[in-house]
Amino acid sequence: MITLTRKERDRQLRKTDIIKAAERIFALKGFHAATMQDIAKEAQYATGTVYLYFRDKDTLYFSLVEEKLQDLLESVKIDIAKVLDAEDKIRICLDHNLDFFEKNQDFFRIFLSERTKIQVQKENKLYKSSVLLQYKEFIVSLVKIGQQQKIIRNDYEAGQIAEIFFSIFVSMIIDWFMKEPKNSARLTNLSGFILDVFLRGVGRK
Amino acid sequence: MITLTRKERDRQLRKTDIIKAAERIFALKGFHAATMQDIAKEAQYATGTVYLYFRDKDTLYFSLVEEKLQDLLESVKIDIAKVLDAEDKIRICLDHNLDFFEKNQDFFRIFLSERTKIQVQKENKLYKSSVLLQYKEFIVSLVKIGQQQKIIRNDYEAGQIAEIFFSIFVSMIIDWFMKEPKNSARLTNLSGFILDVFLRGVGRK
Amino acid sequence: MITLTRKERDRQLRKTDIIKAAERIFALKGFHAATMQDIAKEAQYATGTVYLYFRDKDTLYFSLVEEKLQDLLESVKIDIAKVLDAEDKIRICLDHNLDFFEKNQDFFRIFLSERTKIQVQKENKLYKSSVLLQYKEFIVSLVKIGQQQKIIRNDYEAGQIAEIFFSIFVSMIIDWFMKEPKNSARLTNLSGFILDVFLRGVGRK
């Protein structure tokens, strides 16, 4: 029993190793320019080894996106559930996201590309990230709660308002990133400003 | 002299032909998947001919971005100059952008990628679009005018507020695109809503 | 008009160049061990050039088999048609084959592999050579004529007798090949012997 568990754990460790390396390389070069050898080398494995853990380059890329987003989404959901007030929920969600992307800057770059790719390419053979869709759905649900609790205007679709929320905080992250590395202020400091802009912008009255 | 001018004009015409073809192909397939042959064929030229007008693939891509953005930026600037009121200036700018991207949907896809790429890739060999920077600067200057005329809060940097303005209207364009083709409503109809959200969100008081 | 024809002719010349190179390499190393680079080098072209003329390795291989067999089959059919007597037809067919394979020894090696592959592999994704099937059908038709003219026994299927005819002369070619290069005797000298064995073996009475 212990043997099997150790094996499984080892396997998971290696997958994580590789995903971390892939994160750095994909962030640095983008999907196409990154080669499997780059990633293998970064992870200190041979080329073939990467293929023991991920069927192909696409699979590696999507596993990375899914895994990271899954983590973020789950932890946000847990914390959100602890409060009832819509504004509190939104604040917690926002803080979580800012904190997460500050700690996962490489992933943020990938996340941004991925988001754009899905929106943009007409002929997209890449299987769309299901977790990215869940993530968007989740934000929409938050907005709906806000509308029910009458702190968010309901003369526009929750989907549109969610897009606005999302794009405001993403734009603030980008802005923060562009100022690096001189910037030592915490990204989470922007939380208050973002929430203020958002709630004033789309709030009721 | 006239001969030279005609030659120049001819040359410009061919460049525009190729750029239009490139626009369609890049929008359809994305930068990497689009091949120079695809583009040459779409433009009804031979592969080699494209290289007579653009040094390489990157150059073609950036010429396309620059040219289109230049057009947009110039026409916006002219119209903006006609009014003095900051809110009017912003409204005109917004309307112009919405109208432009509705008419240049292929370009919007490219623009979005480009914006992300510049923000995102660390190791970016592509020379950054100078017009994209000008474009951003221009929006910042609008915000500054708003701040001077005291319709926009000045407790935050104009750069940040410009990012917010930009990201809100881009997100609304994306939302509009995703609903295609069922959507027949004009994109410009969203102008009022966007301006409202923006000015409430970042307006003074 | 002339330009087009020349172009077509050029293209055909290059295809033939490559097929000839492929013939040598495939005969030398077999399908799997032969690399596209080997073939390109042998044909004195760059790797990519081969792909301008043949979609992929399989296609190159099959074009080679089809083209050569087509040539053989057509010329045999023409000569066969000139005589009525079944024995004469069979003799002509035999002579033609011996002469052809003596002149196309590299192709004979490939032909033999191909024949075996088709017979042998259960899981064969390679599209079967349609000309090889036609070739077999043609020999069967010869046997049937022999049966009608009562020079070949008809207590067994024409298909089986065709197999015997085919395998006898192929075995004699192999035998002749194995003795190379000391052997200077013509392969066609064996014609009489082969025909004698075959007709005695399967003849009536």
Place this chain on the structure above:
Amino acid sequence: MITLTRKERDRQLRKTDIIKAAERIFALKGFHAATMQDIAKEAQYATGTVYLYFRDKDTLYFSLVEEKLQDLLESVKIDIAKVLDAEDKIRICLDHNLDFFEKNQDFFRIFLSERTKIQVQKENKLYKSSVLLQYKEFIVSLVKIGQQQKIIRNDYEAGQIAEIFFSIFVSMIIDWFMKEPKNSARLTNLSGFILDVFLRGVGRK
């Protein structure tokens, strides 16, 4: 001593296990497409274990051919020795072969490939099967006995006539295989026909 013997016996048992698995896999996929992992899995061993018994893939392949052919050859030789008449010897040899290949259809596919490969490839790094050569020599010796007993014509080399004998019965086996699985008739039923064709074809007078 007993320990060593048991060890040896065990080792032989494992080799046979692996060879049986290899037989199935090679017959199914052919030499190149079959992977060592396929074979190991089929034999229910780990990949590395196969290498404890066979130096490399080539060696495994040839051991398989050698072992099977050895079995066939030995049993034929024993039965042949029981009779003196050349025709009887040939009949027994034929029956044995038909029976063997009917029972070892996977091996027949491999055998056929192997025979072709040896005849065909110029640049053959595979060590030629010595037993295959013995097998051929044995058939030649049978033909020579036939020639001595004056039932086989001696105006041609025994080697050539042996090739004919061999190729006729192989072609009949192939024909029988191609008709599978509808065919339930025993392959050995063809014995009489084959012998008849052969002896008429190459018999004296």
Place this chain on the structure above:
DNA sequence: CATGAATGAGTGTTCATTCAT
């Protein structure tokens, strides 16, 4: 001895770029 994860050389194929016509 047995295992099977790790290795990395090797191959088919694509495509930006060049250059002879």
Place this chain on the structure above:
DNA sequence: GATGAATGAACACTCATTCAT
């Protein structure tokens, strides 16, 4: 200038073989 055939570097992926456990 225009052409498009030719080039060859580059990359994803496979698999025979090894070796630490």
